[in-house]
Amino acid sequence: MIRHLAEHQEQQSVLRANPDKPPDAIEELFRLYGSAGSLRTCVKEMRLAGVTIKPGDKVMVLPSLAGRDSAEYPDPLEFRFDRAPRHVGFGSGPHMCIGMHLARREMRVAISTMLSMLPSFRLAPDTAVVSDLSGMLQPRSLPLVWDTPTADSLDLHAH
Numbered sequence: 427m428i429r430h431l432a433e434h435q436e437q438q439s440v441l442r443a444n445p446d447k448p449p450d451a452i453e454e455l456f457r458l459y460g461s462a463g464s465l466r467t468c469v470k471e472m473r474l475a476g477v478t479i480k481p482g483d484k485v486m487v488l489p490s491l492a493g494r495d496s497a498e499y500p501d502p503l504e505f506r507f508d509r510a511p512r513h514v515g516f517g518s519g520p521h522m523c524i525g526m527h528l529a530r531r532e533m534r535v536a537i538s539t540m541l542s543m544l545p546s547f548r549l550a551p552d553t554a555v556v557s558d559l560s561g562m563l564q565p566r567s568l569p570l571v572w573d574t575p576t577a578d579s580l581d582l583h584a585h
Contacts, residue, residue: 427455432549432570437505442541450510452533458505460490460515462562489514547572
């Protein structure tokens with residue numbers, strides 16, 4: 427989510443100017459970038475999309491990929507403030523993540539705090555972000571740089 431905001435400074439600016447927007451924006455970011463997945467072991471041979479999966483094979487299930495389904499979401503790769511998505515990034519039914527409310531709250535606090543305390547940020551120039559997938563989609567590093575604030579843009583009494 428931080429990477430997305432670093433790569434889309436116009437959206438970062440909208441969130442900075444509208445502190446009430448983060449809850450909807452965070453749901454849209456969870457739809458696009460939900461990171462949790464689960465590893466399953468195949469118990470019965472099956473074919474899926476032309477691929478044979480055999481007993482003992484490991485399969486990574488990423489519920490967040492459903493958030494990129496064009497049948498469910500018009501322009502699924504596009505971040506939209508007005509989407510208010512319903513997504514399965516936290517699972518569904520009996521497989522719903524018990525910690526989803528805490529995760530949402532933590533992300534709202536983290537994003538809101540970061541946007542209120544740090545100047546505009548972006549990826550460091552010539553950065554190639556490499557991510558690993560092992561149950562979680564995680565960047566190995568995320569080098570950020572931020573604009574130097576001017577003296578009159580600092581509100582030293584706000585924090």
